[in-house]
Amino acid sequence: MSSQETEVLVVGAGQAGVAMSEHLTNLGVPHIVLEKDRIAERWRTGRWDSLVANGPAWHDRFPGMTFADVPADGFAPKESVADYFAAYAEGFGAPIRSGVEVKSVQRNNGKPGFKVETSEGIINTRFVVAATGPFQIPVIPPIVADSSPLTQMHSHSYRNPQQLRDGGVLVVGAGSSGVQIANELRAAGRQVYLSVGPHDRPPRQYRGQDFCWWLGVLDKWSAAAPPKGAEHVTIAVSGANGGHTVNFRELAAGGIKLLGRTETYSMGKMRFAPDLARNIANGDANYLSVLDEADAYIARNGLNFPEEPQARVLGDDPEELIHPILEMDLEAAGVTTIIWATGFAVDYQWLQVNTFDEQGRPLHQRGVSEESGVYFLGQPWQSSRGSSFIWGVWHDAKYVAEQIDIQRGYLEHMSQIDLDPAHQISPAATARSDNHAAHV
Template identity: 70%
Template structure:
């Protein structure tokens, strides 16, 4: 086992770690990026086979490199995204070591900096950047007991319809992942139930511009805090099949059984909240609000963008909204599997420093931790709404690197005076 000294240790070589490496290199800061698997591993092995990015290639990229194999208005596949980050790391000569797991990081008791224990030895660093992202521990609510006799997997473990046993499927969660998985299962011929909670439902495009563009010009990507009560509301948008606006009424018309939020399970009977119509109507309202803001922007700036009345078209409310299903006998409905598209929890068990709040979440401001010398990159709402998108990660990393380099300059000044 070896011991290695480095000024900055970056843990994780996904989009956050690669972005951080670029900004540190530009600042001339010696650093090392450790990744337990491969670069952008989660894009490869924790996504379903047909996944594409939810933003177009012109938007979901770093400024220094375009996709070589995806048109600007197209949506990159998961393999193309992973390949993009590999190419980017090679382009910037990022000092990445793959296949090395960081098992612990502790502050040094007898001097400045930190000591990291890894699967290949010890690393001593003056600064540590946690770039492991938000998708660390899949969350499956303890609702349906194992004895219910259905296979239960998280969306991060779902690959394709053939993976699941024959029979009907319940998908819980109607954000981008849940909607796309439910649609794929339905197209494969499965009978599908989709549990729909609160969500925002932006248009895929409007008046000839993608919703990513609209959120940009309207300043919505720069919102620094989520609206009150909407900290965990999911976004229902899809880049699948060339990109389209998610329409729950259309999904119902195509045969998907929509139900409210999943409640409890007793003796094989699963209950649902009486909130399906409310959740869908609130999603409709979020769409109309964005369309109204876009129209006002067009008028205010005198833009020649074509009217798009079809974006406001709305089909009739399906029976499931008017008379919602409140309980489902899993066996009688033929449900043999449940896909939980219910998000993730962070897991920083390896980072054993005083940088977390009472809930175990990182305690930081724009990625600058309450523990001096420790930084976070790649978390949703790290600095703004756009933080969860690829381009947002790049800008967050630039800010974090700038703060780190400022601290480094103070330390260098102090050392020079001694």
């Protein structure tokens, strides 16, 4: 096997890896980025066909480059996002090696740094940045056995309505992915049931400004941690079809049947929690609170933004909100497919160092791990609420790169002490220093 050395090894060439490479390049830090597929591959092939970015193009980008093929207020299709990162990396000559898989990272014994085993040989490095992000293992709750006659898939595997069996579809999860998939299936003529859990529901636009702008001027992007009890609350927002506010009452009026959280399955029957009304009400409260804060900001700053009283009209409650469906015979309802829009787990088995909790999640502060020399990038809430967004990971990468550069300075100083006899402190010099200190 071949062997080589680099100062920093970045694993993953999605938005996190590209951002990391830019900042290391600007600092003059030698590094290599390894990507087992293509640059930003998950944007190309890891999501459904009609996926677009959830934020407008003026916002969901890196500071140094705009989208060439998307209007500033438009929502970039997934292929445009992938092309954007590829072009961005090419623009500063990012040292990315595609088609190279990292198999293991282990700390060296008796010397600094790490031994990295890859599909193309061994790489020795002083620092490792895990930039693979949080979307690694699709999670399907163990509710419905694989032996059931239902087709089950994660939203990660969904591409378009044509790939599904004939019949109705139960979509479990009402975050951005679940809502967009349910809407697309309903538009294709499918009977759709949507299981709605706790969620935040910001306005897509209000009084002429996108919610990304509102969260910025209201200083919500900089929040350092989610509110207590809201760590797993999803955000129901969509950039599909030009962007629109997610309104579950409108979804119901369009023929989507709303259900509470999916709980159990037995003998062909799915059971749901009696929490639909509460989840919708809490989402409405979140939505209205953003409107209230936006109105207050406008008044406080004397802005001449257009009035939008209709934004506070929530609409009529659908029947299933008043009389919730707590149990459903899926076969009788015509449901043949379940799509689980239930998130992802992380997989760091390749990173064989001591910086993970019992669930395998990274232990770190703003990307600086508990294992010296190991860093993470692309984690939700890594430094703030904005860390999950394209622009947020760019700023997180800048901080991590600076921390690496600081450590390089300490290591350089240590090597100078080891190599230069002039840096050795003699007993006489120590005595002089102590004597001087006594007279200060």
